[in-house]
Amino acid sequence: MAYGFLRTLFTLLLGLIPLLARGADAPAPRWLELHLGTIGAASADILKSSLNEIDREKMDGLLIVLDTPGGSLEATRTMVQDIMAAKVPVVVWVGPDGAHAGSAGTFITLAAHVAAMAPGTNIGAAHPIDISGRDIDDQSDLRSKIENDTVAFIESIAVARGRNREMAASFVSNSLSVTANEALENKVIDVIASDVTTLMKTIDGREVRIGESKRTLQTSNAELHAFKKNFRHQLLEILSNPNLFYLLFIVGLAGLAFEITHPGTIAPGVIGAISLLLALIASSMLPVNFGAMLLILASVIFMVAEIFLPSFGVLGLGGLIGFITGSILLIDDKAEPAMRISRWLIFPAALFLVAFFLALAWLILRNMRSKPQSGVETLIGAEVEAVEYFVDSHGRVRIFGEYWNATEVNHQTVQPGDRLVVEVIDGLNLKVRLLQSPRKD
Numbered sequence: 001m002a003y004g005f006l007r008t009l010f011t012l013l014l015g016l017i018p019l020l021a022r023g024a025d026a027p028a029p030r031w032l033e034l035h036l037g038t039i040g041a042a043s044a045d046i047l048k049s050s051l052n053e054i055d056r057e058k059m060d061g062l063l064i065v066l067d068t069p070g071g072s073l074e075a076t077r078t079m080v081q082d083i084m085a086a087k088v089p090v091v092v093w094v095g096p097d098g099a100h101a102g103s104a105g106t107f108i109t110l111a112a113h114v115a116a117m118a119p120g121t122n123i124g125a126a127h128p129i130d131i132s133g134r135d136i137d138d139q140s141d142l143r144s145k146i147e148n149d150t151v152a153f154i155e156s157i158a159v160a161r162g163r164n165r166e167m168a169a170s171f172v173s174n175s176l177s178v179t180a181n182e183a184l185e186n187k188v189i190d191v192i193a194s195d196v197t198t199l200m201k202t203i204d205g206r207e208v209r210i211g212e213s214k215r216t217l218q219t220s221n222a223e224l225h226a227f228k229k230n231f232r233h234q235l236l237e238i239l240s241n242p243n244l245f246y247l248l249f250i251v252g253l254a255g256l257a258f259e260i261t262h263p264g265t266i267a268p269g270v271i272g273a274i275s276l277l278l279a280l281i282a283s284s285m286l287p288v289n290f291g292a293m294l295l296i297l298a299s300v301i302f303m304v305a306e307i308f309l310p311s312f313g314v315l316g317l318g319g320l321i322g323f324i325t326g327s328i329l330l331i332d333d334k335a336e337p338a339m340r341i342s343r344w345l346i347f348p349a350a351l352f353l354v355a356f357f358l359a360l361a362w363l364i365l366r367n368m369r370s371k372p373q374s375g376v377e378t379l380i381g382a383e384v385e386a387v388e389y390f391v392d393s394h395g396r397v398r399i400f401g402e403y404w405n406a407t408e409v410n411h412q413t414v415q416p417g418d419r420l421v422v423e424v425i426d427g428l429n430l431k432v433r434l435l436q437s438p439r440k441d
Helices: 002-025 041-057 073-084 104-111 141-161 165-173 180-185 196-202 231-239 242-261 267-283 290-308 314-329 343-369
Strands: 030-036 061-066 090-094 100-102 114-117 122-124 177-179 207-210 213-216 223-226 383-386 394-399 402-408 419-426 429-436
Touching: 030 041, 041 061, 041 073, 041 231, 061 104, 061 196, 073 104, 073 141, 090 100, 090 104, 090 196, 100 104, 104 114, 104 122, 104 141, 104 165, 114 180, 122 180, 141 165, 177 180, 231 242, 231 267, 242 267, 242 290, 242 343, 290 314, 290 343, 314 343, 383 402, 383 429
Parallel strands: 030 061, 030 223, 061 090, 090 114, 100 122, 402 429
Antiparallel strands: 122 177, 207 213, 383 394, 383 419, 394 402, 419 429
């Protein structure tokens, strides 16, 4: 009997060897790691590209490392839709320590299949505010519409992911912000992890719903591959900065204004045109008020007109007021604070523009008063030499190797070699005045 038992055990061990070998040879799950900051159109494009890469490379999931003050609500809606429709698990980790998922980041965190935070982080403060950074007036119908729509949006995310609906709504309606521990206690997030390695080990074996099916996460030995942003992504991230967009717009207008008033300088016109085109590209990724852009353009035109028209400062002052007003209204008032133009940039930009147009006016006046450097106008005041006797004050003179018909304005006798000065150009005839006759021996 003992022999039969040993033989059975040996047979079982032989059968397990291939299974163990296959288990040892099984490739580790591969996850894509994506880092996100301020949320904008570039972030939405990057997220979509990362999901496409996961599908193309047959990866097993997406880990988003999030640290954001907020961003565009429109881009946030697009990103939430992409996360909710993802064919692979999406894990969002708010980290490292000290990071936060403010405003738009709250929606993205709640939309994840697994929401995690690092100790010392916080989430929330998603209340809609106006362009000045203050709460929209409590009596405003606009406030009610925006708030109700945003509350419904975040509640729908919480319900879909089985998270705390009441606290999610409070993030918007009461600007609530909570710590990682509070978020975990109130079932806003699923996990607290100090780093990515700990996170992946902690969520191993967790069951998540992908579409209509459930999937068990296998992440303890997962390989994390960093998402590499291409040049297009990097350029979009740079251009989606509202302050850079504003500077490009102002530099573009100033460069074109200089080229128009000083034709042929070329460089300011080229720089201005490129800056303006880049600003227009950036405007497609930002909540830009195009009426405010037109107001700024009109203001610059008024400042240029002030140089040439005697408006006694009316055009210039109107242009300055319009410029500041347009700058303040340039970004839609429903935008997140992170998507707005800094007040510390608007007023220095206005001072720069005033100084620029004062310098431009000085250059124009100096050019108007200076002696011409080319063309027939350069002949005025030039000395010429008579090449023949003048008859009835008419004769010919030589200047710069050329012969011109001339008339002596004082009707003095002019002999060959006499020196004369040009006073007036009358078509192809010079009106000259005798300076001196050649010395007679």
